[in-house]
Amino acid sequence: MSENEQVKNEKQGKIRISSENMMPIIKKWLYSDKDIFLREIVANGVDAITKYKKLVEMGEVKPADDSAEEYRIDVRTDEAAKTLTIEDNGIGMTEEEVEKYITQIAFSGAEDFLQKYEKASGDGIIGHFGLGFYSAYMVASDVEIFTKSYKGTPAVHWESDGNATYKIGEAEERGRGTKIVLHIADEEKEFLNEYTIRSLLRKYCSFMPYPVYLNAKGVKEGEKDEKGNEKQADKPVNNTQPLYLKDPKECTDEEYKAFYRDTFSDYNEPLFWIHLNMDYPFRLKGILYFPKVKEQVQLEKGQVKLYCNQVFIADNIKEVIPEFLMLLNGVIDCPDIPLNVSRSFLQNDRQVQKIAKHITKKVADKLTALFKDDRERYENCWKDIATFIKFGCLKDEDFYEKVKDIVIFKNLEGKYVPVTDFFGEEISDEDAEKGKQAKAIYYVSDETQQAQYIRLFKDAGLDAIVCDTYIDPHFISFIEYKNPRKCRFVRIDADVDAALKAEGEVKQDDYKDLIELVKKHLVNKDIAVKADKLKNADVPAVVNVEEFMRRMSEMNKFYGMTEADAMKNATLVLNVANDTVSKLTGLSEEKQEFIVNQIYYLAMLSYKKLSPDELADFMKRSETLLADYAK
Structure with a gap:
């Protein structure tokens, strides 16, 4: 039990999963990627808020009296209590929903996830999506849930150590939403460190659509102390409106450069960029940057980040992004990419192949336009882009056919x-x-x-x-x-x-x-x-x-x-x-x-x-x- 909350009418139940040894096996598969638990749980919070917002927009729910309510996710570290807490003010759950979505679906979903990993035989599930709530046990010895549904039913408390049993009961009254408390295992103490959690939030949650706060103190913008000095307001760790979501016509050069600096921590200005923005025949948004390359050995330092609905998936997924584009820096957000599948499936998926071809075409079109419209700039950039273009020709015949006259x-x-x-x-x-x-x-x-x-x-x-x-x-x-x-x-x-x-x-x-x-x-x-x-x-x-x-x-x-x-x-x-x-x-x-x-x-x-x-x-x-x- 945590945070001094009282529980009433508690009862015990048995989790219906076929294997009681799932945790050791999943830990073996995801040992080097255990930090995805934070993305999975924060992403669940994003889903909960989105569901509530839709109900409000549809008129099925009357919004709170405070119409200025900020939809948000709060993450808190407590080294003394050895807990990591993730809380949202989304749709919340009733006791029946906790039984259904946590006890049954979440754990059976984890079992399905494991089976896919076993079938993959090391091929790897793209982005490790699908583990969801169960991923908390990658780092926690015990997990508690405190949740209050928008329906006004009593708040619920649920707790389990990840084995085959759990406890559920009525919790103290609380606001709408869900709070998940992870009791961090002794061997995973690094996840109690604020700097570590901030780095993970920056990695996985940089562009999530709702503000994510870390150890917020409740200070609002413009708030002053007793002496009249303005306090330092809480600021989210993420950017809820990343530049790639905007219409390219509305973006300035300075905004593109600032986004590049913030995203890649590179203070050398990029040579130029390509803003991808389409909704048909698939949804795709993003920005690809051509970085300055001072030495040839730097060519391997490219980083193209793949997102799905503003949630980070992975870096440099060559099954989606043509290999030669890995020399660039960029962000690509594509909701139509299937996630809970193996890399080999992605490689043979027609939709994914179309996406890769479209990205290649856009890059070739940008280079050709620069060559024709601003030859001097193109030539000035050539030392930095020559190897990229030549490598692209060697790796992708379609790209070669499009750029052969501008080499x-x-x-x-x-x-x-x-x-x-x-x-x-x-x-x-x-x-x-x-x-x-x-x-x-x-x-x-x-x-x-x-x-x-x-x-x-x-x-x-x-x-x-x-x-x-x-x-x-x-x-x-x-x-x-x-x-x-x-x-x-x-x-x-x-x-x-x-x-x-x-x-x-x-x-x-x-x-x-x-x-x-x-x-x-x-x-x-x-x-x-x-x-x-x-x-x-x-x-x-x-x-x-x-x-x-x-x-x-x-x-x-x-x-x-x-x-x-x-x-x-x-x-x-x-x-x-x-x-x-x-x-x-x-x-x-x-x-x-x-x-x-x-x-x-x-x-x-x-x-x-x-x-x-x-x-x-x-x-x-x-x-x-x-x-x-x-x-």
Whole structure:
């Protein structure tokens, strides 16, 4: 018994459930999510208030004399008494209703809930909905109910320790509504802590439609103390009118930003947002925010909160929200989502699939509109949204089809250009059979490392795109797969393209002695050597790795192969138009060895980082060169 309330005409009864061992089993299933009890009980209070309001609106109940009555839910912690109390001023219950809804339905409902969990075999019930009142025993050793029906019948007290018996009787007179008192178990003392309960209310009840107060002191707005100073009024922990419920036309930018800050505790302004608002063919409201991403590792920090009638369900439910949208921050409220079902059921539910497709379409429409209507802003946001869009294309074909023309890359001039602008004419079946290849799209993966190749391309009047994020290798392979006859991607250092070569064919036999000389002196005996004539005579040599072999090498390296294995596919291309290279054969062996490897290291520096031993050798040779030059 709690709070000194007297009970009369008490009687005992037996709870009709088939299993007396439900509690240990449910605790096993929900061990890591036991805090849902608070959501379930507060949600019951919300339902009770809603039912009463409807009766008043229908004229079946005459409202209280105080027409300004505030519908509310009060939560109170009492560490001394070891109790947590949740109270509402909703419809209340008669003794017969307590017998029916608590003793019979609530406990049988818990049994149904457990059976669904067992059938799910670990698949998981979405949001853990359906446990209801029985969830209180996740943290309480004993639970009491004090309730007074709107019908004016005597107040009722009910109590049970969660086993097969309960006590019920007449309680002291009280106001309309229901008070549930949880006697917190010794091992669950954390749920007596005000900060813990406030955090849980913020998590699960942030947008519930009626004010939820925690340890309210009964101070109203504008109330003053004896000295005339205004007291600090009680404030609800929740926002009963979240922004996503408003008409988008009535929302200001500042309201969107404030809602973002309050909901996600992120004080960086979002780039932009999408307000979802529809009632047919399903009900869906929400706001999706595109956050600023300073580093690529932050991409996993997205959080899309799923609600049902303003009650929190869970974060990032991929069966409802497309996986790539998890990179965003947002709130989605969809009453039409079935809750008391497994994730696998959701995955195959047609209505849920329609909802996911609609969300995807809205995101694609927003991005396309921004690209067309405010290209400058779109380009300014690109660094933050590029990975999201590319990941979305990889994960969702419908999304790719909608945004493929707005995927942009920076070119060598620093301008953003849609990747489709680089596509060539689609090659015919006949040309494909003859071995004709699709147009090459050259790309740079490291602007610093590949600076020499960039210079060669610019000098030749050629362009390339910059693909320097970790997702780009996967994305360009995907683009090739989707457009096999319009494009192929070739890294800028993969080959000496005809456009980079000077006029006239270079026969390898004509430079056989030069090639053998270079092979003889090279510190790297694995690299192939060939001769060619470049338009730019200042460059003595470049390193090429054929695109397909380089991609294979990178994949092998990812799975544990060494850098040396990758370099076996490399070719050192000697530029016979270069004065230094042309003089090599006439020098002493000592000078040949020195210059050959200096040329090699310079070429390698434009391709990749040197190994510690290579770098040490290169530095030593450079120091010798400086000393000789100073003589």
